[in-house]
Amino acid sequence: MHSGSSSPERWQREQPMAPTIQSIATALPPHSMTAEESEARLAPIFAAQGEDETLVAQIVRNSGIRKRYLSRPPGFYLAETSLTARNGVFEEVAVEIGVEAARKALDQAGIRPDEVDLIIDTSCTGVMIPALDVHVANKLGFRDDVRRLPLTEAGCAAGATSLAFGAEFLRARPGGVVLLLSVELPSLTFQLDDATRANVVSAAIFGDGAAAVVLADRPAPRPSFEHLAHKAVLFKDTQSIMGFDLRTEGFKIILSKRIPLLVRRELRGQVETFLESQGVGLDEIDFFALHPGGTKVLDNVRDVLGLDEAQVGAAREVLADYGNLSSASVHFVAKALLEREEIQPGRFGLLIAMGPGFTVELALLRGVA
Structure with missing residues (x-):
């Protein structure tokens, strides 16, 4: 570990307190796949399209991944390939695990749903209009004046982006509470007929899951x-x-x-x-x-x-x-x-x-x- 000073003059304790993580909770869909199962299923799929089966196996083995979670059992992705079918699953599963993660994060932080002033939700792996935040607000009982900010096209960076926006909101409105919610279901973007290296890598490394973060300018529990x-x-x-x-x-x-x-x-x-x-x-x-x-x-x-x-x-x-x-x-x-x-x-x-x-x-x- 590095061993420098922990408190340069610029960052002596802020007044009021800086935006602080109150809790982080996660939720996962019920299905999963080990690396061995991924290799066994993916290698013949891409080999049938002309890709070297040993190369596919090598990509999976070198991925550093032991296990991933999926929105549906593996067979679904072979049988249901249309955008309509896949996005329908996104709408169902995103709400399920999004609500679960948000509820757990609020409970762990000791924050009531009606205390949330802003919810920022991020996802790039499906489309929902109204956005996920509406479903979470309705199911958990947020106030009718809760601010909502869906970030839908920022990709892998969006979790950090939402944290920055949440912190800026709290600096402008001290005493508030922000809920960050990231729900991603990349398995639903798998393209069965695409043998490009990017799709092979994507099929080998992405997994489904949700994370919720409660942010406030107060001491964490x-x-x-x-x-x-x-x-x-x-x-x-x-x-x-x-x-x-x-x-x-x-x-x-x-x-x-x-x-x-x-x-x-x-x-x-x-x-x-x-x-x-x-x-x-x-x-x-x-x-x-x-x-x-x-x-x-x-x-x-x-x-x-x-x-x-x-x-x-x-x-x-x-x-x-x-x-x-x-x-x-x-x-x-x-x-x-x-x-x-x-x-x-x-x-x-x-x-x-x-x-x-x-x-x-x-x-x-x-x-x-």
Whole structure:
């Protein structure tokens, strides 16, 4: 671990208190698939379209994933391939696990539903109009004047984006309560007839799940962390390297080989510039909440920032147990950091998430007792 000062002059205790995580809760659909089951099912599917079966097996084995959760049993994805069928499942499952995660997070925080002032919900793996926040508000009993902000096209970065927006809301409206809700069901975007390398990788690494976070500018009921500052970086003319192409048959994944190169070339400079603007050095960062986009992504972030393997351990654990959960991933990782007791009071942390744009989201965090 790095061993720098835990409290530069700029970040002496804020008055009023900085936006603080009150609770993080997760929910998962009932079906799952192990890495061995993924290999056995995916290899013949892609081999039938001309892909090397051993290469598919290698991608699954190198994914770093032991198990993922699915909205439906594996056979569903072979039988139901239309966008209509898949999105119908999204509407059903997203509400089920979204409500479950939100209810648990509020209960753990000791917050009543009618105390929530803003709900920000994120998802990029299905379409709902009205958005998920409406269903959650109705089922849990939010006030009729609750503010709602659905973020539907920010991809894997959206969990960090919602945290930043929630913190900014609280700084503008002290005393409020924000609920962040990320629900992603990437399994429903699997394209049976697409043998591109991006679709093979997508089929091997993404998993379904939901995370809910309660944010407020008050002391948390248990050890947690506060959100001090945020920076979003949009790289010019990179919109074609990550995202979805919406087609008649559904969501076609876009994942470019340029992503690792961009991360290696740009990430450290962006991180150092951001931290310098906050009066904090990279050597003063003690814990890292990293979006687990994949094993190579984590390897690149570790190497570029000069981290110890232990500092990417929580992200690797989430990737292994759940796969890449898109916007929900950073919340799963933050929860794992808290459960592993890796966030110490007064110590600084850095959140990093990446998404379509191409975008990098950075947040400066600090542990609280």
